Amino acid sequence: MTLIQPHEKSLVSPYFAFYLIVSMQIGVGILGFQRYIAKSSGHDAWMTVMIAGVAIHALVWMCYSLLNNSGGDLVSIHEQLFGKWVGAVFSTLFFLYAVFLALTALRTYIEVIQVWMFPHINAWGIGFLLIFVAYYFVSGGFRIVTALSFFCVLIGTPIIFLKYFALKNSHFYNLLPLFDHSLMDYYAGTKAMTLNFLGFEMLLMYYPFIKNPASSHKWSQWGAFFTLCIYTLTALESFAYYSQGQLKHTIWATVTIWKIVEFPFIERFEYIGISMWLFVILPNIVISIWVATRIFKRVYTIKQKYSIFPIMLLLWIGCFIFKDRQFIDALNTYVSRIGYYLIFFYIPLLFIIQRIVLKVKGTKHAKI
Numbered sequence: 001m002t003l004i005q006p007h008e009k010s011l012v013s014p015y016f017a018f019y020l021i022v023s024m025q026i027g028v029g030i031l032g033f034q035r036y037i038a039k040s041s042g043h044d045a046w047m048t049v050m051i052a053g054v055a056i057h058a059l060v061w062m063c064y065s066l067l068n069n070s071g072g073d074l075v076s077i078h079e080q081l082f083g084k085w086v087g088a089v090f091s092t093l094f095f096l097y098a099v100f101l102a103l104t105a106l107r108t109y110i111e112v113i114q115v116w117m118f119p120h121i122n123a124w125g126i127g128f129l130l131i132f133v134a135y136y137f138v139s140g141g142f143r144i145v146t147a148l149s150f151f152c153v154l155i156g157t158p159i160i161f162l163k164y165f166a167l168k169n170s171h172f173y174n175l176l177p178l179f180d181h182s183l184m185d186y187y188a189g190t191k192a193m194t195l196n197f198l199g200f201e202m203l204l205m206y207y208p209f210i211k212n213p214a215s216s217h218k219w220s221q222w223g224a225f226f227t228l229c230i231y232t233l234t235a236l237e238s239f240a241y242y243s244q245g246q247l248k249h250t251i252w253a254t255v256t257i258w259k260i261v262e263f264p265f266i267e268r269f270e271y272i273g274i275s276m277w278l279f280v281i282l283p284n285i286v287i288s289i290w291v292a293t294r295i296f297k298r299v300y301t302i303k304q305k306y307s308i309f310p311i312m313l314l315l316w317i318g319c320f321i322f323k324d325r326q327f328i329d330a331l332n333t334y335v336s337r338i339g340y341y342l343i344f345f346y347i348p349l350l351f352i353i354q355r356i357v358l359k360v361k362g363t364k365h366a367k368i
Contacts, residue, residue: 014216021223023149023283024199034238041189046235048189053228074204075298102288127319156280170240195336
């Protein structure tokens with residue numbers, strides 16, 4: 001399969017890689033990840049956030065090495081290593097993963113709206129509206145998708161300053177004693193953080209749409225570092241504010257903290273926070289859908305404007321299937337598990353296989 005070179009007008013500047021990485025990694029997971037990692041590592045769980053974040057930096061480096069040596073995207077890598085037909089199978093599996101990643105972000109955000117704002121609203125109704133908005137951005141092309149990521153990061157960043165309200169009422173002795181858990185506990189906590197750091201791997205498909213893509217590496221690493229700082233600060237805030245007993249029974253720890261935010265002109269700030277979070281969650285959905293349509297175009301030569309409708313329909317049907325907390329929690333768990341094996345096992349495996357293939361073929365100067 002010949003690599004389809006994107007048109008010059010579809011390319012974006014290297015520094016936009018920062019916003020693309022951040023907008024995919026920060027999503028609905030940050031609203032309640034604290035409870036999951038606390039189950040494994042207790043008050044030391046904030047350390048597992050840092051461990052997972054450092055691992056992500058290494059994986060981003062592997063992604064760039066894979067892409068630089070393939071001259072294309074993930075479909076090119078699969079074809080290079082496994083051939084046309086087997087590579088197409090693996091690319092199709094990644095397509096399904098991107099669709100489920102979009103569904104996870106969509107359905108979990110709808111659940112937050114149902115729990116905190118409108119308990120009796122139908123998931124399919126608000127799901128249809130969000131999918132329609134996503135269609136508008138995806139159909140506009142990659143530059144529109146990138147612009148959305150850029151503005152959504154700018155809109156969502158000021159929410160960071162709300163942590164002041166929790167920090168001034170926190171008890172940092174809740175973090176003590178340090179290093180009070182086994183290595184297996186830290187491993188379990190790191191694994192539980194996987195869903196929150198997922199999204200950077202979409203780089204494997206939009207890489208060719210970046211001008212001088214190799215030069216965007218530093219921006220992607222800065223994006224991963226920014227995400228790590230946000231998650232670490234959020235974890236420290238939550239573990240200092242809540243006791244372990246409270247945290248184990250608090251599903252949406254971040255949203256619950258928003259309830260203590262007080263302004264003279266706003267009574268229930270959590271309503272504002274959840275509404276603003278739409279701008280944070282929207283790039284999760286849009287980029288995942290765009291990646292899915294791009295894979296379909298590369299593998300099956302079906303234009304993106306034709307494949308987008310079946311994908312939107314699948315997402316809407318998913319709003320019917322995953323209709324309560326048990327099903328939504330299972331969706332998050334399984335997508336997190338698949339993502340864990342994808343980024344921590346499959347990407348390193350591709351990296352190793354590519355090194356072997358290049359060495360066997362006599363490539364003396366593989367690009368790092």
